[in-house]
Amino acid sequence: MVLPDYYEFCCRVKIVAGHNALEKIPELLAGKGAKKPLIITDKGVAGAGLIDIVSGILQDRLTETLITDNVPPDSDLRIVHQLAQLYRDNSCDAIIAVGGGSVMDTAKGVNIVVSENASDLMAFSGAGALKRPLKPLIAIPTTAGTGSEVTQVAVIKDHEKHLKMAFLSYFLLPDVSVLDARMTMTMPPFVTAMTGMDALSHAIEAYYCLQKNPLSDAHAISAVNMIYQYLPTVAQNPSDKIGRMAMSIGACLAGIAFSNSMTGMVHNLGHASGSVCGVPHGLAMAILLPYGLEYNMHKCEDIIARLLLPMAGEAVYLNTVKEQRAQKVVSLIRQLNEGLHKITDGRHARCFREVKDHESKPTVPREVLPQIAKAALLDGAYIYNPEETDYEDNLMVLEAAWEGRPLERSKLKKG
Ligand SMILES: NC(=O)c1ccc[n+]([C@@H]2O[C@H](COP(=O)([O-])OP(=O)(O)OC[C@H]3O[C@@H](n4cnc5c(N)ncnc54)[C@H](O)[C@@H]3O)[C@@H](O)[C@H]2O)c1
Numbered sequence: 001m002v003l004p005d006y007y008e009f010c011c012r013v014k015i016v017a018g019h020n021a022l023e024k025i026p027e028l029l030a031g032k033g034a035k036k037p038l039i040i041t042d043k044g045v046a047g048a049g050l051i052d053i054v055s056g057i058l059q060d061r062l063t064e065t066l067i068t069d070n071v072p073p074d075s076d077l078r079i080v081h082q083l084a085q086l087y088r089d090n091s092c093d094a095i096i097a098v099g100g101g102s103v104m105d106t107a108k109g110v111n112i113v114v115s116e117n118a119s120d121l122m123a124f125s126g127a128g129a130l131k132r133p134l135k136p137l138i139a140i141p142t143t144a145g146t147g148s149e150v151t152q153v154a155v156i157k158d159h160e161k162h163l164k165m166a167f168l169s170y171f172l173l174p175d176v177s178v179l180d181a182r183m184t185m186t187m188p189p190f191v192t193a194m195t196g197m198d199a200l201s202h203a204i205e206a207y208y209c210l211q212k213n214p215l216s217d218a219h220a221i222s223a224v225n226m227i228y229q230y231l232p233t234v235a236q237n238p239s240d241k242i243g244r245m246a247m248s249i250g251a252c253l254a255g256i257a258f259s260n261s262m263t264g265m266v267h268n269l270g271h272a273s274g275s276v277c278g279v280p281h282g283l284a285m286a287i288l289l290p291y292g293l294e295y296n297m298h299k300c301e302d303i304i305a306r307l308l309l310p311m312a313g314e315a316v317y318l319n320t321v322k323e324q325r326a327q328k329v330v331s332l333i334r335q336l337n338e339g340l341h342k343i344t345d346g347r348h349a350r351c352f353r354e355v356k357d358h359e360s361k362p363t364v365p366r367e368v369l370p371q372i373a374k375a376a377l378l379d380g381a382y383i384y385n386p387e388e389t390d391y392e393d394n395l396m397v398l399e400a401a402w403e404g405r406p407l408e409r410s411k412l413k414k415g
């Protein structure tokens with residue numbers, strides 16, 4: 001194993017996890033001196049009854065709680081500014097995000113605007129623009145996916161410009177993250193499947209991308225093990241409490257891993273397909289993950305091969321010849337997607353060609369692939385990919401992922 005000469009690792013989020021973890025929220029808020037939190041959520045999460053659970057717990061101990069549920073998928077620049085105004089108008093003193101990545105990232109955006117007393121969130125985009133701690137933020141993930149509850153990242157979409165902007169700073173790490181199985185048990189199988197594949201893509205990209213280090217590796221390997229084992233179980237049995245808890249921990253571990261080692265081509269092309277066509281993030285990750293592995297295989301085959309152990313266990317690892325282990329990892333991921341496709345009655349698309357919107361119209365017309373390949377060049381996530389990417393290779397990968405066929409290495413410029 002080659003150790004990096006230098007690396008940094010940081011996760012200063014307090015993680016409160018367990019079947020009654022939510023009951024700790026009043027105490028956690030009191031510890032931050034907060035009395036009037038703004039609860040940010042979306043309509044899907046509120047409609048599933050999850051805000052009732054959280055506000056029920058808060059009711060006895062707090063004088064006031066303000067709730068807003070108008071976060072759209074992928075967050076939104078305009079909504080962030082609106083919610084910041086709501087926070088100011090009501091003199092709130094903390095934020096509680098109850099939702100998936102869209103909600104948690106919105107909350108991070110709102111926290112930037114209110115803490116910096118800013119008028120434009122965009123002034124803080126990119127890396128390192130924040131210089132001081134923000135207001136208290138408690139993250140309660142309701143998907144086991146993005147890991148945003150422990151990442152220094154926020155991804156917010158400008159729906160008007162069809163762009164997804166990234167914000168990176170240690171100050172974006174929430175103060176506390178509360179993991180409780182009651183929050184994820186209501187996720188439908190389709191959302192469970194795609195958000196779980198997002199978590200798996202975090203762990204796997206963290207493990208083979210360039211900024212990997214022994215600390216991120218430890219988190220990534222544990223995450224791969226838990227997610228690979230429990231994702232099909234919870235997609236099949238949504239009320240499996242133990243499985244749900246394991247998935248929440250797995251996604252959290254994966255978030256810690258990638259927040260420190262960063263991601264690569266899978267997220268790069270995934271962000272671009274999300275900003276150009278609105279492909280849900282997790283679904284894009286599920287489709288692209290096998291291609292990210294295939295594209296980078298010649299650069300880090302031995303690293304990819306090691307993933308077979310946490311995925312398939314010792315017997316399979318030892319019974320697979322060394323030269324075939326990395327390829328086996330790719331086929332197991334394709335099989336996992338295939339299984340999720342069946343469990344979700346086809347809603348978990350296996351390739352871009354199969355992705356449909358809520359009116360069953362194709363989300364990714366083939367003609368749009370060049371636009372996605374181009375948009376990916378503007379997204380920083382390619383920087384840590386083991387192999388360099390460019391427009392032609394992006395397009396080649398997207399074509400294969402559209403059709404759902406394995407990547408033909410011989411046609412690529414690289415490797
Ligand atoms: N900040 C980060 O580190 C990071 C990492 C990866 C992705 N992201 C971003 O996160 C966003 C995606 O987040 P996501 O995948 O968690 O999905 P999401 O937050 O968009 O939620 C997807 C859907 O599931 C519903 N839902 C969520 N939890 C539910 C529950 N328990 N019961 C019923 N319905 C529920 C929501 O209402 C929504 O309709 C993307 O914008 C992506 O770019 C951020």
Ligand SMILES: [Fe+2]
Pocket residue numbers: 146198199201202267281285
């Ligand atoms: Fe992701």
